[in-house]
Amino acid sequence: MIEIPAVSSAYDAAWEEHGHLRAAVEHVRGWVAARGLPGARCDVVQLDGRAPLLLVDVPATPGAAAGGTVLLYGHLDKQPPLGDWSEGLGPWQAVIRDDRLYGRGAADDGYSGYAATTALEAVRGAGGEHARAVVLLETGEESGSPDLPAYLEHLADRLGEVSLVVCLDGGGGDYERLWLTSSLRGAVQATVTVRVLETGVHSGLGSGIVPSSFRIMRRLLDRVEDPETGEVKLPEMVVPIPEERRAEAAQLVALHPEVAVPRFPLLPGMRRASGDDVELVLNNTWRPTLSVTGAGGLPDPAVAGAVLRAWTSFRLSFRLPPSADAEAARAALETILTTDVPYGAQVEVGDYMVMNGWHVPAAAPWLASALRQVGEDVFGKPCQSLGIGGGIPFMEMLGRRYPQAQFVVTGALGADSNAHVPDEWLHIPFAVQVTEAVAHLLDAHARAGGHPPQN
Known part of the structure; x- marks a missing residue:
């Protein structure tokens, strides 16, 4: 997958002629189809003039309680190579060194389709349950997802009533816990x-x-x-900053100061915009x-x-x-x-x-309980929520379309994964843990019946 130069359409005016986005979709489709998930249907969908996407539709396990569809999201398009990579590395060359997989799209976020599929396999392999699941992998996220509204409209009947969204295009500040995105800027x-x-x-x-x-x-x-x-x-x-987001920023600074405000390579004598770390977090997420x-x-x-x-x-x-x-x-x-x-x-x-930006809805009791369990069983540390200064257009679109759905925005992207710049890399052991966490959440959702939060 890394070897395919699937640069997003905003950076490649001749993307359709080059065929790399289609090649990436076909490559992952072939891999998923070969996994043999019972009843799985793998379709490449492409509307005229729009970048293609992959839709994998997996039926619910026999013991799953009725509760709507789980939508697992990721993207297969990539940023341009951008600059000189280190010796022995390159944007379209997959290299494993120790626990790192190098190459453009490794962490942002070519792993997502593999992780989602593997999580579904893991649930079944462990005797668990999952509701009907749809893996949607687009090829326009790095361009602002311009084609996604048309696809959501086109696929509305096939997606059905979505009760849980798992977005695997996120990440956090370290590789020790599951990081949950609470907000995204527009x-x-x-x-x-x-x-x-x-x-x-x-x-x-x-x-x-x-x-x-x-x-x-x-x-x-x-x-x-x-x-x-x-x-x-x-x-x-x-806009007014919600009090829960102010509290979240204060907690993040208190517990994870090294994550709350990244230490960018400032020049000698250069100061940050504020001396208050909580205000810096709010500047970066809500102002x-x-x-x-x-x-x-x-x-x-x-x-x-x-x-x-x-x-x-x-x-x-x-x-x-x-x-x-x-x-x-x-x-x-x-x-x-x-x-x-x-x-x-x-x-x-x-x-x-x-x-537009996005703000996570309140977690249903079953999801809050499942996240606590994932923190204990998979990572040995509680999950941590944080706002992100960037955006994922898909989340706001889904939030509008499925206002009763639960959302888990997470992923294996680390603060030092070099997304968008030279030497991008994926932390393989952490990606394994994220995949395991998704499997637990799928099982918890199926057993709870995907009930929406109660007022």
Whole structure:
């Protein structure tokens, strides 16, 4: 699977012609089919012009109580190689060193289909029970899952009434316990271009007469972000932080300070945004932030001439709180950047990527009990919940479609697994434990009948 360069469609305009996404789906389909799960049906589904997905439908065991469908989610598309990998490693080369499996997609999250299938096998092998289970592996997650709404609509009748969702695209801060994702941020990305001239002019002749497009861009950004604190000013991007999430952040900092706030490689003398770790956790999980992730119209300093440039373009990436309305945030952003523009400059805002966040519902008694048991029996330590600064579009879509379902967002991705960057690796023993934990949860769900939480 690692050897297939299944780069997500956002990074490969000719993805359909190259056929790598389809090859990844077919490869995993063949593996699952060969496992011989009783009654399992493995289908490759592809709508016109959309990236394919794999749907594995496994009937319930005979002794399972009626309780709806379990949906196990993962994705098979990958990030680009990105940079130089260490000696002996490469993005499309599977290498095992000690307990690590190296290669692009190893931890994010090519293991998911294998883990889900193996967990179902393990339940049966141990004499346990599982409800009807559907393994859904898409190939567009790294592109923001643009095709998933169409597939969910197309497959709605086949999915049936989902009562438990297990997402294997998560992870945590260490390899000692099961980490549960309690929230995911949404996002609004947009490209903003400020134009002041038809063509650039000599800066000695034009400066002071023609306002700089960069200065106008600065003023526009000051409308949406406080330049001193980084606080995002748009009301549509701000929500009240739930008290249980504040308590969770405080607990995470108290019990796992090394996990709560990763120690990024800051330069000497560089300070973090706050000296309070709890506030840093909340900044990263429940407060909106802005990052400028790209720029255009700016030549390399080594070749920059004395030119008053005609335009400046920035790629803006807003991370939104889990419960913010991403479309309302997008509309507000466009309005504030294009209304009453300084000096009458032309402003274009487009190339949007809009994604809602997600907030986990309360755990039903059977699930809370099963998670406690998994912590004791599989890991020897209690499970730990935490919010994640990133997003998984699929979770918000499913949360809307199945409001009564229980959710377990977990996975084998560690804080140092190098997802999206060179030398990505999967911790094999931890992936085994996560798989075992999923098997226990499947059995607990089947025996409980998948009952929703009681009010």
